[in-house]
Amino acid sequence: MDEIPEPSSRGRKRLRDQEDTELQCSDLDQTLSLEENLPFSDTLVALRMMRGQFPHIEKVAIQPFVLRSQLYSSVKDRTQVDRELEVWFLALILKNFVESRMGYQYLAIISVIYYHFPFYRWCLRREKVVRIFKLNTGQDDHAVMFLDDYLNQIECVVKRLGEKKQGDLEVFKWFRTHVVDAKLESSIEHQELHTLLSLGGKVKDGHISLLINAGLFTRQLIDPNMYWFAIPNIGSVLKGLSQGRKEVLSFLNRRRYKEMMLTSMEKKRLRLSPLDMRFHLRDLIGSGHLKTNQTSTGLVVQVSKD
Secondary structure, three states, rough: OOOOOOHHHHHHHHHHHHHHHHHOOOOOHHHOOOOOOOEEOOHHHHHHHHHOOOOOOOOOOOOEEHHHHHHHHHHHOOHHHHHHHHHHHHHHHHHHHHHHHHOEEEOHHHHHHHHHHHHHHHHHOOOOEEEEEEEEOOOOOOOEEEEEHHHHHHHHHHHHHHHHHOOHHHHHHHHHHHHOOOOOOOOOEHHHHHHHHHHOOOOHHHHHHHHOOOOOEEEEEOOEEEEEEEEOOOHHHHHHOOOOOOHHHHHHHEEEEEEEEHHHHHOOOOOOOOOOOOOOOOOHHOOOOOOEEEEEEEEEEOOOOO
16 A cells, blocks of 8 residues: 655645744743633734644544634634635635646746735645634534645544554545645535546545545535535544533523623633633634623623524
8 A cells, every 4th residue: 555645845844834933833822811812913823823722632533624703702803714714625626627627838827826916826825824623513614624634634634544454544645646736625425526536546445435434524415416525533623612502601601690700700620622712712702703892901702692
């Protein structure tokens, strides 16, 4: 079986830059409470910080991810969050389209965009930054994961399956090489997936099933020929996410005024979720289930009125 190739020198440089940022975020995290670092003015800074604050979950091999709702809680302009995530996405599509299908005959087009739109220029320099996943929670939840973390998550799956000697693991190399780079949307149709995998080798009936069983895809309920890209090993975490949301809201609803100081709330421990209180507070504030009010003694978090 061919091994998954090591990251390129450019990838290693990007990883080192990310690690430096993560160390800075980790140092800040040790000194700042949620109240002190709730708001941000930049989506990428917020992503980096929240990645560094992702809780350690015992017995679950999961790379850090950030919910879109958490970004909403921290970047005041929600339109800015959606726009920046969408622009990253469009920039990647544009770059891939030009390189893979149009070659260099339309280089003038991308040069004009590169010159006149600084944010696209910034995106194209960074190339692939994040992937966005539709989560199977029964709600409109999306997770944002840095690409390097996603690739590491795939490698963990391959390693585990390799130890158990399960399946034709070559398909994971095809997936990483031909699907991850080419398909940037959060879903993919069965035939398109089969076609992309075929660029790596002869696709057998069990290859796609192996990818599904490994947690890289989930079938869409309304169309079994469509798949959502998924984060492997996230199942138990999603269960805890749903239970933790209910636990936090239930706790506040039992209080007389359905509110509590944010600094005190942050110290509470949850019984039903492996995710910490900070993670859930950001999520619930961003989704509108909770709101914060500034008082003379600090931020108060309270249940939003229906």
